[in-house]
Amino acid sequence: MADVPMPEPYTPIPYEQWLSFDMKDPGLLPEAYAIAKDGAKYIGLSTVRRLDKEPHGFHQLLTGVRNDYRGKGIAYAMKLKVIEYAQKNGIQRIKTENATTNAPMLAINIKLGFKRQVGWIAFSKTLTQSP
């Protein structure tokens, strides 16, 4: 998460918080996760959730690869595995979101056939202190 381009710098969260938000999410689909390993070492993951309002849809959230393993097609391969799982399980649509500055992720999603939809604009207003 620390490497995902965001409007604001990443704030690490405690492990327990991650467990309750991520692992106890009712939409969790661990069987659809793609996890990449090099021997015993975990090097990448691509996570998915059920879409509440879309029984035949997936929401693909974090895809991440350890820095020293990037540029070798690992993220692309993991996303392909998620698509393969979705196809075998009657899923008709996968949604995902990326920052416009995340060139590698945009390249992968476009190569996989994801179509661009509405964009979100990050706003910020600087408040100067009155004298």
Ligand SMILES: CC(C)(COP(=O)(O)OP(=O)(O)OC[C@H]1O[C@@H](n2cnc3c(N)ncnc32)[C@H](O)[C@@H]1OP(=O)(O)O)[C@@H](O)C(=O)NCCC(=O)NCCS
């Ligand atoms: C995004 C991320 C998962 C990519 O992982 P990866 O294993 O290096 O990705 P791959 O090797 O499968 O593919 C990278 C693709 O991006 C392309 N790419 C890389 N930098 C690029 C750039 N600046 N401009 C355009 N394309 C670029 C590569 O050429 C490659 O495409 P190709 O196979 O057609 O050549 C990895 O950089 C990462 O973990 N980043 C931090 C987490 C993050 O931002 N995740 C996405 C938000 S969910």
